Amino acid sequence: MRFRTVRPGASAAALTAALLLLLGSCERREAYTDTHAGMVSVADGTGGQMWVPLYDEVPVSAFSSDEFASDGTYINYIGTQYKVQRGIDVSEHQGEINWQAVRGDGVEFAVIRAGYRGYSEGSLYEDAFFRRNIADAQAAGIKVGIYFFSQAAHETEAEEEAAFLLGLLAGYTLDLPVFYDWERVTGVGKTRVDEVSGETLTDCAAAFCTIVENAGYTAGVYFYRSLGYYDYAIDRLTDYVFWAGAPGIAPDFYYQHTMWQYSFTGRVSGIETETDLNLLFLPAEADSERVPPPDDTDAAVPPEAAPPSVSG
Numbered sequence: 001m002r003f004r005t006v007r008p009g010a011s012a013a014a015l016t017a018a019l020l021l022l023l024g025s026c027e028r029r030e031a032y033t034d035t036h037a038g039m040v041s042v043a044d045g046t047g048g049q050m051w052v053p054l055y056d057e058v059p060v061s062a063f064s065s066d067e068f069a070s071d072g073t074y075i076n077y078i079g080t081q082y083k084v085q086r087g088i089d090v091s092e093h094q095g096e097i098n099w100q101a102v103r104g105d106g107v108e109f110a111v112i113r114a115g116y117r118g119y120s121e122g123s124l125y126e127d128a129f130f131r132r133n134i135a136d137a138q139a140a141g142i143k144v145g146i147y148f149f150s151q152a153a154h155e156t157e158a159e160e161e162a163a164f165l166l167g168l169l170a171g172y173t174l175d176l177p178v179f180y181d182w183e184r185v186t187g188v189g190k191t192r193v194d195e196v197s198g199e200t201l202t203d204c205a206a207a208f209c210t211i212v213e214n215a216g217y218t219a220g221v222y223f224y225r226s227l228g229y230y231d232y233a234i235d236r237l238t239d240y241v242f243w244a245g246a247p248g249i250a251p252d253f254y255y256q257h258t259m260w261q262y263s264f265t266g267r268v269s270g271i272e273t274e275t276d277l278n279l280l281f282l283p284a285e286a287d288s289e290r291v292p293p294p295d296d297t298d299a300a301v302p303p304e305a306a307p308p309s310v311s312g
Contacts, residue, residue, distance in 0.1 A: 043252035045225055052229035058238055058255050065250035074106070074277065075249065075262050082281040085109050088268060089147065089261070089276045091116075092128040099133075099140040101270030109143040109176060109280060111243075111259075114168045116149035117161060119191040124164045134172060145176025145291075147222060150204065152182065153193050158204035162211035169217075176280075176291055177220040177241045180208045183227065198231040205232065209240045218291060220258070228253065241291060243278075251279075258291060 040054040067079030077084040086106055090097065091113035112134055113127045137144050148165045152158040182201060185191050209219035220241030223232055228244060234255060242257035251260040259280050266277035
């Protein structure tokens with residue numbers, strides 16, 4: 001039998017090599033970067049998930065999918081935490097509306113477009129059916145809110161839009177907030193706002209809403225999923241009512257919102273075209289059916305006196 005000769009110090013050398021290897025492995029693990037740090041996984045609206053910025057100070061939605069059920073035409077809330085109203089949002093694209101028939105179909109509120117800025121040249125316009133819609137909807141007993149379709153390229157234009165809108169609203173009384181609706185327009189080629197950053201967009205929304213609230217209204221911001229997650233810094237907008245456009249069978253927008261737009265293709269009696277369908281959530285214990293600002297549950301919308309006219 002032959003015996004292996006072990007040189008002095010060989011075991012120590014092997015041990016040292018093993019320790020160095022272990023330490024190198026630890027260093028590599030410590031250098032690992034979490035690519036999703038500061039983010040949260042949310043529903044993407046197509047059955048999948050996506051990573052989006054996490055705002056720790058923004059309240060998270062408490063909605064549960066088992067609180068909602070479809071009757072084949074509308075989605076209904078069957079939970080107990082909120083009083084819920086059924087609504088639509090409309091513009092001149094819906095044409096002439098029979099508002100009595102709309103009310104007869106169970107619609108309780110409407111958010112009506114008052115005006116808009118063009119996406120090509122940037123001019124300001126009154127919606128062709130704004131005055132007819134607001135008069136006829138209120139005559140039918142439907143609560144009314146307003147939205148302005150913005151294509152502001154910077155904060156000054158957002159302020160101009162707010163001033164223009166207040167001029168349109170002079171003499172009208174509203175039940176629901178005035179919403180800022182900025183959207184990225186697709187399928188029309190290059191627009192004047194293609195390069196607007198999320199920071200600028202957030203500045204625009206805040207500027208618009210500040211002017212609206214200073215005039216005595218409750219202000220809100222509309223956004224669809226990608227705009228709310230990737231463009232708006234919504235932690236800067238929590239003083240305003242959130243209206244989330246997130247079509248589906250239950251609301252899946254991660255952060256708390258007061259109004260949910262659940263369909264772009266709804267059918268309502270009295271409207272010949274497809275229209276957007278919404279649900280408005282009010283606290284079950286609320287004494288008023290008006291939407292309170294996020295920071296003041298006792299405030300009414302709008303003030304007793306109509307806001308002053310502001311020239312555009």
